[in-house]
Amino acid sequence: MNRSITATVNGEKVSTEVEPRLLLVHFIRERLRLTGTHIGCDTSHCGACTVLLDGVPVKSCTVLAVQADGRQLTTVEAIGAGQLHPIQKAFKEEHGLQCGFCTPGMMLSSFALLADNPDPTEEEIRWALSGNICRCTGYMNIVKAVRSAAVQMKQAAAVPAGAVAGS
Amino acid sequence: MLPAPFDYHAPETTEETLALLDQLGDEGKVLAGGQSLIPMLKLRFASPGHLIDINRVQGLDFLDERDATLRIGPLFRHKAAERSSLLASRYPVMAEAARQVADPIIRNRGTIGGSLAHADPAGDWGSVMLAMDAEFVLRSKGGSRNVKARDFFSGPFGTTLQPNELLAEIHIPATRGRSGGAYMKLERKVGDFATVGVAVHLQMDDGKVRSAGIGLTAVGPQNIKAEKAEAALRGQALDDATIKEAAALAAAAADPTSDQRGSVEYKRNVVRVFTERGLKRARDRAREGARG
Structure with missing residues (x-):
C-alpha cells in the first residue's frame, strides 16, 4: 500500500506517494531527478x-x-546554491576529487563535520x-580540501557583512 | 537492490507498537536504525510482510542512570553512545565499543538495541552486554519479562526475543567505586565487521577484582561470555600472571572458524592477546580513578 509523504528537500516542500x-x-x-547523489556499492559500505x-x-x-516523511533532506545540489560553497571551492582548488564519484558524499560528510566542528584537526x-570511500584513493587531497574549507569558512565568518564592500 | 514489498507502520507510542507486534506476529518486524535490517531486506535475506518503524515513538532514545542501574532505550543510537560523557567517564567499554561500530554515517542511525536484536555473532554490542552482565526488558502487549544477556543469544542471528516482543530497555548494573573497561577490536578496514573483538569490564574492591566480565566478538556462532576466565579473575589482585591465565582461558572459550579474515589459530591467539591487553587497560583505568 502506498504512503503519502511530505518532505522538505533542499528547502522546498515535496508531497508525493511512495511504495x-x-x-x-x-x-x-x-x-x-536529483542525480548528484550517487549509488556506489548499494550495500551500505x-x-x-x-x-x-x-x-x-x-x-x-x-x-x-517513507522515513523522510516530515523531515528535512539536503543533497549536494543545495550546498552551493548559485555559487560554489567554500567546501566545493576547496575540493576544486586542492584537487579533492579525481573521478568525482565519491565527491557528493564526501562533501556532505564534510559539511556536517564543519557545522559541528568548525576547526577540525587532520585526524578528526x-x-x-x-x-566515505574514495576508490581513486585520493584521501590526501580530500583531507587537505576540508582543512582549507575550514580555514576559508572561518575567515569568511570573521569578516562582518558589508566590510569588504565598504573597504 | 529493492526489498520485497511490505506494509509499513509508523506507530507513535510504545503501546501502539506492542499492539501491532501482537497482531502481526511472525509477519511483523521492528525497524529501529535499520542499518542491519534494511541491507538484509535488500539482499532478500529477510522479507517480513510488515515493518513497524519505531522512529516516531517519542522518548525511546534515553540513557540514564538511577537506582544503581544504567538504562538504555531502544532508539539510543551508536553516535549518542560515542558522544556520551557519562559513558566516557564511567563505562569505558561502552564508549570504546561505540566509536568502533561500523563507520560514522552508520553510527548516526544505527541503535544499540537494534544491533542486539539482530544478534550478528560479529556484532560488537553483544560482547559488551555479556561483559557488563546486562539484562534486557522484553515487553509485549500482555506483559514484560527480563532476560539476562547470557540467556538472550541463541546462535547466529538468533535470540530468545519472541515475535510479539519489543526489546524495550537495556539494564546494566551501574558501576560503583573503582571500575574500568576496554573494547579491543581488530578489523581489516574501518566499517568492516570484527575479525576479533574482546570486551572487558572490571569492578574492583580494595585492589582486588569484585567482578570481571569478558565478552568475545566474531569467534563463535554467537557472542561468547568467557565465564571461566571471569571466574579466574574474581577475588584476585590483577598481577600479570593472573591476567595471562585469564587470557589463556578466554582464548580457550573462543570457538572461531577459518575464513578470509583469518585462521582458527590466528583468531584464537588474537583473543588471548586482546584479553591480556584489555584487562591491563581496564585495570589501569580502574586505578586512575573512574570512580562512581
Whole structure:
C-alpha cells in the first residue's frame, strides 16, 4: 500500500506517494531527478549516496523514502546554491576529487563535520570521513580540501557583512 | 537492490507498537536504525510482510542512570553512545565499543538495541552486554519479562526475543567505586565487521577484582561470555600472571572458524592477546580513578 509523504528537500516542500520499500536514494535520483547523489556499492559500505537527513549524514541506500516523511533532506545540489560553497571551492582548488564519484558524499560528510566542528584537526577529518570511500584513493587531497574549507569558512565568518564592500 | 514489498507502520507510542507486534506476529518486524535490517531486506535475506518503524515513538532514545542501574532505550543510537560523557567517564567499554561500530554515517542511525536484536555473532554490542552482565526488558502487549544477556543469544542471528516482543530497555548494573573497561577490536578496514573483538569490564574492591566480565566478538556462532576466565579473575589482585591465565582461558572459550579474515589459530591467539591487553587497560583505568 502506498504512503503519502511530505518532505522538505533542499528547502522546498515535496508531497508525493511512495511504495514503502522505495529506498531514499531511488526517491532522490529517480523521482526528484536529483542525480548528484550517487549509488556506489548499494550495500551500505561506500558512502557515495550520503545525504543529510535533518542535518545528519545518512546513507540514503539504507533509509526508506517513507522515513523522510516530515523531515528535512539536503543533497549536494543545495550546498552551493548559485555559487560554489567554500567546501566545493576547496575540493576544486586542492584537487579533492579525481573521478568525482565519491565527491557528493564526501562533501556532505564534510559539511556536517564543519557545522559541528568548525576547526577540525587532520585526524578528526579522517575520522569523520571514514564512512566515505574514495576508490581513486585520493584521501590526501580530500583531507587537505576540508582543512582549507575550514580555514576559508572561518575567515569568511570573521569578516562582518558589508566590510569588504565598504573597504 | 529493492526489498520485497511490505506494509509499513509508523506507530507513535510504545503501546501502539506492542499492539501491532501482537497482531502481526511472525509477519511483523521492528525497524529501529535499520542499518542491519534494511541491507538484509535488500539482499532478500529477510522479507517480513510488515515493518513497524519505531522512529516516531517519542522518548525511546534515553540513557540514564538511577537506582544503581544504567538504562538504555531502544532508539539510543551508536553516535549518542560515542558522544556520551557519562559513558566516557564511567563505562569505558561502552564508549570504546561505540566509536568502533561500523563507520560514522552508520553510527548516526544505527541503535544499540537494534544491533542486539539482530544478534550478528560479529556484532560488537553483544560482547559488551555479556561483559557488563546486562539484562534486557522484553515487553509485549500482555506483559514484560527480563532476560539476562547470557540467556538472550541463541546462535547466529538468533535470540530468545519472541515475535510479539519489543526489546524495550537495556539494564546494566551501574558501576560503583573503582571500575574500568576496554573494547579491543581488530578489523581489516574501518566499517568492516570484527575479525576479533574482546570486551572487558572490571569492578574492583580494595585492589582486588569484585567482578570481571569478558565478552568475545566474531569467534563463535554467537557472542561468547568467557565465564571461566571471569571466574579466574574474581577475588584476585590483577598481577600479570593472573591476567595471562585469564587470557589463556578466554582464548580457550573462543570457538572461531577459518575464513578470509583469518585462521582458527590466528583468531584464537588474537583473543588471548586482546584479553591480556584489555584487562591491563581496564585495570589501569580502574586505578586512575573512574570512580562512581
